[in-house]
Amino acid sequence: MASRTVSIDVETLARVEGEGALHLRVKGGKVSDVRLRIYEPPRFFEAFLRGRAWTEAPDITARICGICPVAYQMSAVHAMEAVAGVIVKGQLRELRRLLYCGEWIESHTLHVFMLHAPDFLGYDDVIRMAADHPELVQRALAVKKTGNDIVNVVGGREIHPINVRVGGFYRVPTRGELEPLLERLKRARDEAVDFVKFVATLPMQELEFDYEFVALRHPSEYPFNEGNIASNKGIDVTPADYEKVFREQHVAHSNALHSVVRDRGNYHTGPLARYALNFDRLSPIAQQAAIEAGLGPVCRNPFQSILVRTIELLYACDEAVRIIEQYERPDRPFVEAQPKVGVGAACTEAPRGTLYHRYRIDELGKILEAKIVPPTAQNLPTIEDDVRRFVESHLDLGQNEMTWRCEQTIRNYDPCISCATHFLKLDIERED
Numbered sequence: 001m002a003s004r005t006v007s008i009d010v011e012t013l014a015r016v017e018g019e020g021a022l023h024l025r026v027k028g029g030k031v032s033d034v035r036l037r038i039y040e041p042p043r044f045f046e047a048f049l050r051g052r053a054w055t056e057a058p059d060i061t062a063r064i065c066g067i068c069p070v071a072y073q074m075s076a077v078h079a080m081e082a083v084a085g086v087i088v089k090g091q092l093r094e095l096r097r098l099l100y101c102g103e104w105i106e107s108h109t110l111h112v113f114m115l116h117a118p119d120f121l122g123y124d125d126v127i128r129m130a131a132d133h134p135e136l137v138q139r140a141l142a143v144k145k146t147g148n149d150i151v152n153v154v155g156g157r158e159i160h161p162i163n164v165r166v167g168g169f170y171r172v173p174t175r176g177e178l179e180p181l182l183e184r185l186k187r188a189r190d191e192a193v194d195f196v197k198f199v200a201t202l203p204m205q206e207l208e209f210d211y212e213f214v215a216l217r218h219p220s221e222y223p224f225n226e227g228n229i230a231s232n233k234g235i236d237v238t239p240a241d242y243e244k245v246f247r248e249q250h251v252a253h254s255n256a257l258h259s260v261v262r263d264r265g266n267y268h269t270g271p272l273a274r275y276a277l278n279f280d281r282l283s284p285i286a287q288q289a290a291i292e293a294g295l296g297p298v299c300r301n302p303f304q305s306i307l308v309r310t311i312e313l314l315y316a317c318d319e320a321v322r323i324i325e326q327y328e329r330p331d332r333p334f335v336e337a338q339p340k341v342g343v344g345a346a347c348t349e350a351p352r353g354t355l356y357h358r359y360r361i362d363e364l365g366k367i368l369e370a371k372i373v374p375p376t377a378q379n380l381p382t383i384e385d386d387v388r389r390f391v392e393s394h395l396d397l398g399q400n401e402m403t404w405r406c407e408q409t410i411r412n413y414d415p416c417i418s419c420a421t422h423f424l425k426l427d428i429e430r431e432d
Contacts, residue, residue, distance in 0.1 A: 022387065022406060029395060031388045036380055036410070049370040054080050054339055054361050055166055061357070061372070062160045065416055067110065070103040070151065071350030072372075073164040074225055075357040078346030080166045082240070083361055084337040091330045092168040093225075094323050099154045099161070100224040100348075101320040105147025105188065107351035108313040111414045112199065113140035116306050119408040120202040136198070143188045143195075143313075146181070150320060153177055168334030178324045185321045192314035193289055199310045200293035205405075208300040209389065211382070212261065213273035216349055222281040222315055223274065223349050230277055231267065232298075239347040242356050248373065259378040266381040269353030270413060271308040272299055283322075286315040302386055302412040309351075309414075339365030350375050352414050376415045383413055 025033040045064055049057060057076040062069035074096060081088065088096070113136070114126045123129040130137040148158045153173050155161025163169050214235065218227035229245070230236050237245055248257040261267050279287070279297040290311045299308055345358040353375025360369040390409050397405065 022410070024387070024391060024406070026391065026395065029392075031391050034384050034388045034391075036384050036387070046370040046372055049359075049367050052367050054083075054359070054365040054367055057359065057367065057370075058164045058166070059160075059162065062162075062164075064372070064374075066159050067107050067416060068103055068350045068352065069160050070099050070155065070164075071348055071355050072357075073161065074100065074348045075346050075355050075372075076359075077164060077166050078225060078348065079239075079344040079357045079359050080361075081337060082344035082346055083340055083342045083359065084166070084344075085340070086167055086335055086337040088168055088335055091328055092172070092333075092335070094327065095154055095169065095172060095330075097221075097224050098150060098320055098323045099164070101316040101323070102147045102150025102154065104224075104316040104351055105313060105320070106144050106151065107147075107414075108309045108316070109140050109144040109147065111351070112195070112306055112309055112313070113137060115414065116408075116411050117199075117202070119404075119411060120204075120306070139191055140195070143191050143317075146184045146188045147316075149184075150181060153181065165334055167337040168330075168332075170333060172330055172333045174329055175327055178327055182321065182324050185317055185324070189285070189314065189317040189321060192310065192317050193285070196289045196293050196307070196310045196314060199307045202306070204301065204307075205303040205390075206301070207303065207390065207393065209302065209386065211268040211272070211300060212264070212266070213276045214261075214267045214269045214378075215273040215277045215354055216347055217277050218281065220281070222278050222283075222319070225348050227347075229347055229354065231261075231273075232276060233264075235261070239345045239356065242345060242347065242373075243358070246356075246373075246378075248377075256377045256380060257373075258381045259373060260381060266385060267378070268382045269375050269378050270305070271312055271351075271353075272302065272305050273353065274349060275299060275308045275311065282311070282315055283318045285318050286311050289314055302409070305412045305414075339363065352376055352416055353379060374416065376413065379413050379415070383410055383415070386412070 023035045024031060049060055052060065057080060058073040061072035061076045064072050118126055118129045121129060126137060151161055152158045156163030163171060212231050212233045214229065214231045216223035216227035217230035228236055228238055229242060235245055245262060246259055247262050248259050251258050276298040293307060295307065339361055341363050343358065343360045347354050347356050355375055356373040358371040359367055361367055387406055387409050390405065394405065
């Protein structure tokens with residue numbers, strides 16, 4: 001058979017945050033090369049942090065992402081508190097969970113309905129989808145706004161919150177400021193139950209992969225801020241030991257570093273991993289919704305990540321209701337913390353997966369070294385593997401359909417390529 005090469009160029013991949021390119025080469029019925037090329041320039045946040053005061057880290061790191069700034073802030077403050085030996089408890093800790101609930105609600109709703117659902121329903125974008133499903137999109141936007149408003153009330157503003165500090169907050173809300181959110185959250189929780197039912201009806205690719213799932217695991221909670229780093233293949237370490245288990249490596253085709261488990265290889269972080277490792281920590285309403293949607297306690301189908309995200313959206317609404325109903329305003333907005341010479345590390349669960357921060361500071365609290373490992377960067381090798389395995393099992397697809405499905409496969413991870421360094425120029429070569 002004569003050799004045939006087919007190239008496809010897509011100037012930009014819609015419905016992800018950032019820029020990059022995917023290169024595929026198919027030869028003899030096999031994918032001989034797959035490269036998710038992240039060509040956006042590095043952003044140098046770790047360098048920006050060096051020489052700054054430890055108290056500035058939450059505000060600086062919040063600028064890394066406009067979708068999940070809370071995750072960056074929370075990881076930074078937990079790492080600094082690890083150096084100082086400070087533990088935040090009680091209502092201040094609950095407010096941190098509430099702030100995280102707000103971020104999960106707005107981010108998961110954005111991904112599920114504005115970015116990913118169009119793939120499953122055959123639309124190029126949510127604008128075209130809204131023409132046929134206006135009520136669904138309007139309901140989703142209302143739920144998303146509820147999440148944004150939580151971040152605004154607790155964090156000081158919706159985008160890049162300014163109220164987070166080492167030890168707690170600059171100001172804590174009154175019960176009267178939180179109570180107007182309560183009825184809206186209850187409505188959002190009811191909407192989320194319906195969203196789970198709707199997403200469960202979407203046409204899903206039937207693929208399962210044997211991932212090593214990595215996420216935080218807490219003794220009693222579905223994880224936001226705290227817990228050990230765990231996996232379904234034996235990892236169980238504190239954030240302080242993260243770099244003993246995981247390492248970053250350069251690849252020639254990407255400005256984003258790839259992460260692997262030392263001596264083992266790729267892993268998967270994000271909603272599928274959290275769900276698999278923490279199903280028993282979900283609230284009863286979220287567990288029941290998952291079961292009724294046909295999910296077991298573990299889901300290995302990357303295309304069902306949209307459904308798992310909807311389960312997490314439901315959980316975040318339910319958890320936010322619980323926190324506000326039990327809220328009592330703390331006497332002080334923060335716990336006093338003094339800098340110490342040392343190194344502090346922390347992990348929290350961003351909507352897209354586990355986020356790692358490590359800082360070294362001096363006796364005056366000046367940051368001497370910073371390391372930040374975003375979840376999308378950790379997932380990049382696994383995304384490439386998913387694309388490879390999907391293409392090899394769907395070689396009968398035409399070029400346009402193959403391009404669409406490769407993009408959908410990547411969007412399963414809700415990649416924030418901006419955080420990772422951004423995405424899509426697609427080039428596929430077939431040699432038959």
